[in-house]
Amino acid sequence: MRIEQIQAFIDVTEQRSFAAAARLTGVKRSTLSAMIGALEDHLGVALFERTGNSLSLTATGESILPDCQRL
Numbered sequence: 001m002r003i004e005q006i007q008a009f010i011d012v013t014e015q016r017s018f019a020a021a022a023r024l025t026g027v028k029r030s031t032l033s034a035m036i037g038a039l040e041d042h043l044g045v046a047l048f049e050r051t052g053n054s055l056s057l058t059a060t061g062e063s064i065l066p067d068c069q070r071l
Contacts, residue, residue, distance in 0.1 A: 001039060001043070003071065005036065005038055005042075006039070008021070008032050008035040009035075009039055009065075010065070011025055012036060013057060013061070016055060018055070043060075045058070045060045046061075047064070048061060
């Protein structure tokens with residue numbers, strides 16, 4: 001787990017969109033997606049529920065968000 005992955009998780013959560021987070025941070029959407037995928041793999045859990053263009057936090061994502069923000 002890298003701090004860049006945690007920041008990507010926070011950015012996507014705050015923007016509620018990979019595309020919006022990419023525009024805000026200047027990081028490609030595909031890069032953000034890969035970073036969050038790697039974080040999810042490392043943790044062994046899904047952080048987002050992805051359905052079509054809709055994105056929402058899973059219960060696990062909601063529970064770890066405050067700890068990530070404190071980092």
